[in-house]
Amino acid sequence: MLTARCPRQTAESLFQMNILSELRDRFRPVLEQLTDDAESLLEMIRPSQDPRFGDYQANCAMPLGRVLKKPPREIAERIVSELNVGDLCEPPEVAGPGFINLKLKDAWIAKCIGDIAGDDRLGSEPVKNPRHIVVDFSSPNVAKPMHVGHLRSTVIGDAIARMLRFAGHQVTTDNHIGDWGTQFGMIIYGYRHFVDADAWQTDPVGELARLYRLVNQLTEYHAARESLPGIRKQLEDRRAALQQLEMDSQADDGSRKKQKKAMRRQIAELEERLQSLQARIDAVESSAELRNQAREHTDIARLSRLETSRLHAGDPENRALWEEFLPKCLEALQRVYDRLQITFDLTRGESAYHDELAGVVAELKDRGLAVDSDGAVCVFIDGNEAPFIVQKTDGAFTYATTDLATIAWRVRELQADEILYVVDSRQSEHFRLLFATADRWLEQPPSCRHVAFGTVMGRDGRPYKTRSGDVVGLESLLDEAVQRARPVVDANDDERDEPLLTEEDRRRVADIVGLGGIKYADLHHNRDSDYVFDWDRMLATTGNTAAYMQYAFARICGIFRRLGIDRSAVAASDGPVLLPTAEERTLALQILRFSEAVDDVLADYRPHLMTVWLFETAGCLSRFYGACSVRDAETPDLRNSRLLLCDLAARGIRTGLSLLGIETAEVM
RNA sequence: GUCCCCGUAGCUCAAUUGGAUAGAGCGUCGGCCUCCGGAGCCGAAGGUUAGAGGUUCGAAUCCUCUCGGGGAUACCA
Numbered sequence: 145m146l147t148a149r150c151p152r153q154t155a156e157s158l159f160q161m162n163i164l165s166e167l168r169d170r171f172r173p174v175l176e177q178l179t180d181d182a183e184s185l186l187e188m189i190r191p192s193q194d195p196r197f198g199d200y201q202a203n204c205a206m207p208l209g210r211v212l213k214k215p216p217r218e219i220a221e222r223i224v225s226e227l228n229v230g231d232l233c234e235p236p237e238v239a240g241p242g243f244i245n246l247k248l249k250d251a252w253i254a255k256c257i258g259d260i261a262g263d264d265r266l267g268s269e270p271v272k273n274p275r276h277i278v279v280d281f282s283s284p285n286v287a288k289p290m291h292v293g294h295l296r297s298t299v300i301g302d303a304i305a306r307m308l309r310f311a312g313h314q315v316t317t318d319n320h321i322g323d324w325g326t327q328f329g330m331i332i333y334g335y336r337h338f339v340d341a342d343a344w345q346t347d348p349v350g351e352l353a354r355l356y357r358l359v360n361q362l363t364e365y366h367a368a369r370e371s372l373p374g375i376r377k378q379l380e381d382r383r384a385a386l387q388q389l390e391m392d393s394q395a396d397d398g399s400r401k402k403q404k405k406a407m408r409r410q411i412a413e414l415e416e417r418l419q420s421l422q423a424r425i426d427a428v429e430s431s432a433e434l435r436n437q438a439r440e441h442t443d444i445a446r447l448s449r450l451e452t453s454r455l456h457a458g459d460p461e462n463r464a465l466w467e468e469f470l471p472k473c474l475e476a477l478q479r480v481y482d483r484l485q486i487t488f489d490l491t492r493g494e495s496a497y498h499d500e501l502a503g504v505v506a507e508l509k510d511r512g513l514a515v516d517s518d519g520a521v522c523v524f525i526d527g528n529e530a531p532f533i534v535q536k537t538d539g540a541f542t543y544a545t546t547d548l549a550t551i552a553w554r555v556r557e558l559q560a561d562e563i564l565y566v567v568d569s570r571q572s573e574h575f576r577l578l579f580a581t582a583d584r585w586l587e588q589p590p591s592c593r594h595v596a597f598g599t600v601m602g603r604d605g606r607p608y609k610t611r612s613g614d615v616v617g618l619e620s621l622l623d624e625a626v627q628r629a630r631p632v633v634d635a636n637d638d639e640r641d642e643p644l645l646t647e648e649d650r651r652r653v654a655d656i657v658g659l660g661g662i663k664y665a666d667l668h669h670n671r672d673s674d675y676v677f678d679w680d681r682m683l684a685t686t687g688n689t690a691a692y693m694q695y696a697f698a699r700i701c702g703i704f705r706r707l708g709i710d711r712s713a714v715a716a717s718d719g720p721v722l723l724p725t726a727e728e729r730t731l732a733l734q735i736l737r738f739s740e741a742v743d744d745v746l747a748d749y750r751p752h753l754m755t756v757w758l759f760e761t762a763g764c765l766s767r768f769y770g771a772c773s774v775r776d777a778e779t780p781d782l783r784n785s786r787l788l789l790c791d792l793a794a795r796g797i798r799t800g801l802s803l804l805g806i807e808t809a810e811v812m
Numbered sequence: 813g814u815c816c817c818c819g820u821a822g823c824u825c826a827a828u829u830g831g832a833u834a835g836a837g838c839g840u841c842g843g844c845c846u847c848c849g850g851a852g853c854c855g856a857a858g859g860u861u862a863g864a865g866g867u868u869c870g871a872a873u874c875c876u877c878u879c880g881g882g883g884a885u886a887c888c889a
Binding site for chain 1: 814815816817818823824825826827828829830831832833834835836837838845847848849850851852853854868869870881882883884885886887888889
C-alpha cells in the first residue's frame with residue numbers, strides 16, 4: 145500500500161479534511177433524488193460504533209423506507225448502486241434492516257494524511273459563515289473572593305470561546321462581573337465601621353474580603369436569631385402532626401403513607417436548618433469581639449442595603465469608595481485569570497449599564513410588555529407562573545433589568561449575532577424568562593443560549609466545601625493543585641538514569657500538570673451533570689486525565705529527541721504515507737477525525753467531546769507504539785511515515801488541549 | 813402546590829440526540845514484553861439502563877404512571 149504525498153498546501157488554499165462532510169457530499173445527490181428532505185437524512189451518516197460495521201455507516205434507508213413504503217433494504221441497495229464513492233471507500237455493504245456500512249480505502253486515508261501533514265489545523269476548515277458570538281462567562285462578584293463555584297463557568301466558557309475562535313467565528317468574551325450589587329453596600333458599611341487601617345494598607349483586597357465576610361456574618365447572625373423561634377415552632381407543629389397521624393391510622397393506605405413520608409422529610413429539613421442557624425449563632429456568640437459587634441450593629445442588614453442605594457443614587461462619598469475599591473478587586477481577579485491563562489475582550493460589569501435601566505423599564509412599559517403587579521414592575525411570560533421582575537417595589541432595578549440592558553448593548557454596540565451564557569443550570573428559569581422577554585422587546589433579537597452546567601460536588605455527594613463547611617477559595621484550590629502535581633513530576637524525573645528537569649523546569653511542569661488537571665477534570669464531564677471533585681482522580685497519571693494526555697505528547701517529543709530528528713522537518717518532508725498495519729491505519733483515521741471533534745463540540749457546546757477525541761487518540765498512539773517500532777522500521781520510507789504519524793498525533797493532542805485552555809510541555 | 817433536571821458496572825463517567833451485541837477509566841483478577849519515555853499492551857469478571865406499561869423495523873434515549881434524588885419557584889445576583 146503506497147501513495148505519493150500531495151504537494152504541500154499553501155496557507156491560502158484552505159482545503160477540507162472532514163470525512164463526514166465528504167461522505168455527506170457524496171450521498172447528497174443520491175438522496176435528493178429520493179426525497180425533499182435530504183439534509184436530515186444526511187445527519188444519519190455517522191462513524192460506526194463497532195469496527196465490524198466499517199468506519200462509517202449510513203442509517204438513512206430505514207426512515208426512507210417508511211416514507212416511500214418500500215423495504216428499507218431495497219432502498220439501501222438502490223442508494224449503494226447510485227453512490228459514487230469508489231475513490232474513497234471499499235464497495236459499501238448493506239446489512240441488517242438496511243444499514244449501509246462504509247469502509248474507507250487505506251489509500252485514501254494515506255492521501256488525506258499527506259494532505260494535512262503540514263497543516264496546523266489538522267484539516268479543520270474554518271466555517272463558511274462566521275458569526276459574531278459573545279461568550280458571557282465567569283462573572284464573579286468582585287467584592288467576594290472567587291471560589292470553586294466560579295471554576296466551571298470560567299473553564300467551560302474559556303474552552304468554548306477558544307473553539308469558536310478556532311472555527312473562524314468572531315468571538316467577544318465578556319466578563320459580566322457583579323460590581324454594583326448589594327455586596328458593595330456591605331463592604332462600604334464594613335469599611336466605615338470595621339476597617340483595620342494597617343491591613344488596608346498592606347493587603348487591601350484581603351481586607352475587603354474580610355470586611356465582606358464580617359458584615360455577612362453579622363447580618364446572617366441577626367437573621368438567624370430572628371427566624372429561629374419560627375423554625376422551632378414549625379418543627380414542633382410538624383412533629384405533633386406526625387404523631388397524630390401515626391396514632392390515627394392503624395391501617396396505612398397509600399396516601400397516608402405518602403403524607404407521613406413527606407412530613408418526615410420536612411422534619412428532617414427543618415432540623416437541618418435549625419442546626420445550621422444555631423451554628424451561625426454560636427460562631428458569633430463564642431467570640432467576645434463578634435458578640436460585641438453584633439450587639440452594636442443590630443440593624444446592619446438594613447443599613448448596608450441603604451449604603452447600596454446611596455451608591456446607586458450617586459452619593460459622592462459612596463461613589464468615591466466604590467472607585468477606590470473596584471480597581472483593587474479587579475486586580476485580585478486578574479491574578480487568578482493570569483494563572484489560568486484566561487483573557488477577556490471585555491470586562492463590562494453591571495455598573496456599566498446602570499444609567500440605562502430606567503429607560504429599559506420605561507420602554508417595556510410603553511410597549512405593554514411590563515405591567516405593575518403588587519407594586520413591582522413585571523413581565524409575564526405565558527406558561528411561566530413566576531414573573532420576570534424588572535423593578536422592585538422600592539424602585540430598585542434587578543439583575544433581570546441589567547441583563548436586558550446588556551443584551552441590547554451587545555446588539556447595538558457589538559452587532560452580536562449570538563450570545564452564550566455559560567452559567568449554572570440553577571438559573572435556567574431566569575434565562576428562559578430573559579430570552580423570552582428579549583425576543584418580544586428587541587426588533588432584531590440575537591440568538592441567545594444558556595449553556596448550563598451542574599454543581600461541583602465533594603466526594604460525599606454534596607456541594608464541594610471545606611471540612612468546616614466554607615466554600616473553597618479558588619486561589620487556594622489552584623495552589624493545592626500545583627502542590628499535588630509536584631510529587632508526580634518529581635517521581636517521573638527521578639526515575640530516570642539522568643534526570644532531565646531543572647528545579648525551574650519542575651516548577652513549570654507542576655504548574656502545567658496541576659492547573660491542566662483541574663481544567664481537564666471539569667471539561668471531561670458532560671457539562672450538564674454535576675461532577676465530583678476528587679484530587680486523586682484529577683491528577684492520576686492513568687485514565688482520562690490531563691496528565692495522561694500531556695504525557696502522551698511528551699512521549700512523542702521524547703522519541704524525536706532521542707532519534708535526533710526535528711519534528712518540523714518531518715512535517716515538511718515529502719515521502720509516502722504507509723499504513724501496513726491495523727494500528728497505523730487506526731491511528732491515521734483517528735487523526736483525520738480531529739475536525740469532527742471540533743464540529744461535535746460546537747454543535748452543542750460540549751467540550752467533553754474534545755476530551756473523548758484526545759483520550760481515544762492517546763489510546764491509538766499507545767497501541768501503535770506497541771506494534772510499530774519507529775526506530776527499527778524495516779525501511780526508511782516506513783520509518784518516515786511513522787514519524788509523520790507521531791508528529792501529527794502530537795500536534796493533534798497539543799492543539800486539542802490548547803483548545804481546552806490546557807498547556808503541554810515537551811519534556812516532563 | 814407548580815415547573816425543571818437527574819437515576820446506566822463496586823466507584824467516577826460515556827453512549828455521536830431513535831440505530832446493530834449499552835462502552836471507557838479507576839478498582840479487582842489473570843496474562844505479555846531485555847519495552848524508541850511501561851504513566852504501556854492484551855484478556856476476564858462485573859448490567860433486567862430505578863420499576864411498570866406504551867409508541868415502532870429498532871428505546872438508556874420519546875410518551876404515561878410509580879419510586880428515589882436534586883434544583884427553581886415575587887422583589888439577592
